Amino acid sequence: MRKHIIKAVHEQDLGELLNNLGLSEPIARGELRCGICGSIVNLDNLLCIYPSGDEVKVCCKNPECYKQVLGEAE
Numbered sequence: 001m002r003k004h005i006i007k008a009v010h011e012q013d014l015g016e017l018l019n020n021l022g023l024s025e026p027i028a029r030g031e032l033r034c035g036i037c038g039s040i041v042n043l044d045n046l047l048c049i050y051p052s053g054d055e056v057k058v059c060c061k062n063p064e065c066y067k068q069v070l071g072e073a074e
Contacts, residue, residue, distance in 0.1 A: 014043075021049065021056050032058055036065035 009017050018024045026032045032041045035050070035057030047061045050069050059069045 014046075017049070023049070023056070023058070027058075034058060034060040034062070034065055036060075036068045037062060 015024065018027060023032060027042060027046070030040055030042065033039065034041050035052060036059060039045075039060050039062070041058045041060050045061045046058055047066055048059045048069060050057055050059065059065050
């Protein structure tokens with residue numbers, strides 16, 4: 001069985017993380033989109049933030065999108 005390392009951020013620290021990554025304003029303006037399905041991601045449906053090449057992408061709460069993100073991480 002393959003193991004994944006999952007890094008988590010407490011909800012209290014999410015704002016600081018988003019700010020540090022330059023994602024605070026885009027998420028507030030509704031400009032952030034899921035890297036898999038393209039749906040708009042906001043604070044209510046943000047599941048994860050992940051690297052993809054030289055980019056930082058986000059994933060919505062759709063389980064199928066998250067499965068694909070995990071596949072990219074392998």
